Amino acid sequence: MTIGVIGGGAWGTALAQVLAETEHVLLWAREPEVISGINDAHENRDFLPGVTLSPRIHATGDMGELARVSTWLVVAPAQHLRRVLAASPLEHQPTLVLCAKGIEAGSLLLMAEVVADVAGADLPVAILSGPTFAGEVARGLPTAVTLACADEALGETLTARLARPAFRPYYSDDVTGAEIGGAVKNVLAIACGVVEGAGLGLNARAALIARGFAEMTRFGLARGARAETLAGLSGLGDLVLTCSSPNSRNFTLGLGIGRGETVADLLAATRTVAEGASTAPVLVEAARAVGVEMPIAEGVAALLAGAPIRETVARLLARPLKAE
Ligand SMILES: NC(=O)c1ccc[n+]([C@@H]2O[C@H](COP(=O)([O-])OP(=O)(O)OC[C@H]3O[C@@H](n4cnc5c(N)ncnc54)[C@H](O)[C@@H]3O)[C@@H](O)[C@H]2O)c1
Numbered sequence: 001m002t003i004g005v006i007g008g009g010a011w012g013t014a015l016a017q018v019l020a021e022t023e024h025v026l027l028w029a030r031e032p033e034v035i036s037g038i039n040d041a042h043e044n045r046d047f048l049p050g051v052t053l054s055p056r057i058h059a060t061g062d063m064g065e066l067a068r069v070s071t072w073l074v075v076a077p078a079q080h081l082r083r084v085l086a087a088s089p090l091e092h093q094p095t096l097v098l099c100a101k102g103i104e105a106g107s108l109l110l111m112a113e114v115v116a117d118v119a120g121a122d123l124p125v126a127i128l129s130g131p132t133f134a135g136e137v138a139r140g141l142p143t144a145v146t147l148a149c150a151d152e153a154l155g156e157t158l159t160a161r162l163a164r165p166a167f168r169p170y171y172s173d174d175v176t177g178a179e180i181g182g183a184v185k186n187v188l189a190i191a192c193g194v195v196e197g198a199g200l201g202l203n204a205r206a207a208l209i210a211r212g213f214a215e216m217t218r219f220g221l222a223r224g225a226r227a228e229t230l231a232g233l234s235g236l237g238d239l240v241l242t243c244s245s246p247n248s249r250n251f252t253l254g255l256g257i258g259r260g261e262t263v264a265d266l267l268a269a270t271r272t273v274a275e276g277a278s279t280a281p282v283l284v285e286a287a288r289a290v291g292v293e294m295p296i297a298e299g300v301a302a303l304l305a306g307a308p309i310r311e312t313v314a315r316l317l318a319r320p321l322k323a324e
Pocket residue numbers: 007008009010011012013029030031047075076077078080084099100101102132133134135271272273274275
């Protein structure tokens with residue numbers, strides 16, 4: 001085995017498939033049926049059905065096996081990252097490439113900050129983020145991502161290591177910017193889904209994307225991100241993708257809310273994760289903590305808590321007029 005992946009959801013499986021073009025991949029998954037499906041039938045029917053997986057991917061439920069490889073792509077959902085890492089053999093000092101998009105509830109920490117909290121700041125960490133629907137990546141369709149790492153030499157090594165003919169990472173040293181773009185776009189995708197589901201029109205969706213991007217930028221700058229990172233693949237690139245397609249789980253959650261379904265029913269009906277649902281209230285709290293206004297994110301958090309759509313939209317439109 002040459003490289004590890006933690007998390008056998010759609011994204012962990014798609015990344016394993018891309019890496020397996022040239023490497024042997026050890027994939028840790030939680031679900032016994034995912035492990036046996038990958039090893040015996042070369043398919044992850046639960047989270048990425050319809051894709052024949054490389055025989056170079058070996059799935060395991062034993063975290064201890066990860067000690068055999070020194071680089072791990074960590075693809076557990078944001079709210080589970082801390083617990084999953086705490087159970088892993090971190091004492092072997094692996095290099096971690098973090099692939100979840102979110103902010104931890106309670107601590108308000110970004111993913112790299114969670115790692116520093118769990119394992120100490122010395123562990124080498126990078127962020128992989130960008131416009132990446134798992135199904136497209138797994139099918140080998142052209143995709144570009146941001147690979148952010150504060151250590152330039154390591155970042156460039158990882159960029160070269162993860163690149164494949166149709167999978168193109170761009171290096172950045174702005175870890176915070178890459179993290180914030182990915183976390184915030186999920187919340188805005190829910191808003192765009194609501195607009196679609198409630199039939200509020202394409203003008204409204206374009207306004208949400210543009211004003212949502214302004215919110216992302218204000219929050220990012222306040223947290224030390226750079227504007228050009230937020231305007232790149234991991235920010236604006238992913239925002240445009242996720243806000244314009246029902247292939248997005250976050251957009252689809254919003255679509256259901258917009259059509260009048262309850263959030264509880266929508267979340268109960270799926271095993272897949274819509275990170276924006278847990279990120280929205282956390283983002284609102286994190287923005288308040290740095291004195292940044294995020295009215296769209298607040299609207300999404302209110303809708304997720306059960307506020308009526310009509311009132312939430314009216315509140316957004318009634319805000320004082322201001323300069324763009
Ligand atoms: N699917 C994509 O297209 C895509 C693309 C880029 C980034 N991401 C990000 O990758 C992360 C993982 O998403 P995904 O799409 O692979 O997941 P998924 O929705 O396909 O599957 C859910 C995942 O959550 C895991 N899970 C559920 N309960 C858990 C628990 N208690 N502890 C640990 N893990 C648990 C499951 O094992 C499974 O791996 C998310 O942060 C997501 O935003 C996803």
